[in-house]
Amino acid sequence: MCTVLDSVFSRLVEDILLSDDMAAEETLQLQRLIQILLENLSSxxxxxxSIHERVKLQEDVTHIPVDELIPSLSKLRKLAGRISSSFSNMKLSMQE
Structure with missing residues (x-):
């Protein structure tokens, strides 16, 4: 499951990074879509x-965060943060 999610998130990040010249409205929509995706997948x-915790107890393995189980998840979160930051900077420069 983690491998599948990692593959999907990697592809999303790659496709988003390949998108060029997005308008402000599209940037906001993309940011919101990423937030909705992460919220809906939180369960x-x-x-x-919890599955990993059970396996950990059986195999005496230390805790591994979800971001390490799905490496591209942290990339997606960082990208969402960069989108927010870029949009905020763009709004500030437009106000000056």
């Missing part, structure tokens, strides 16, 4: 954590 992430 799945919780399930993955």
């Amino acid at each position: 799945l992430f919780d399930s993955l954590n």
Whole structure:
């Protein structure tokens, strides 16, 4: 499951980064879509954590955060943060 999610998130990040010259409205929509995606998948992430915790108890493995189980998830979160930051900077420069 983690491998599939990692593949999907990697593809999303790659496609977003390849998008060029997005308008402000599109940037806001993209930011919101990423937030909705992460919110809607939070229960799945919780399930993955609990499954991993059970395996950890059986195999005496230390805790591994979901971001390490799905490496591209942190990339998607960072990208969402950069989109927010870029949009905020763009709004500030337009006001000056």
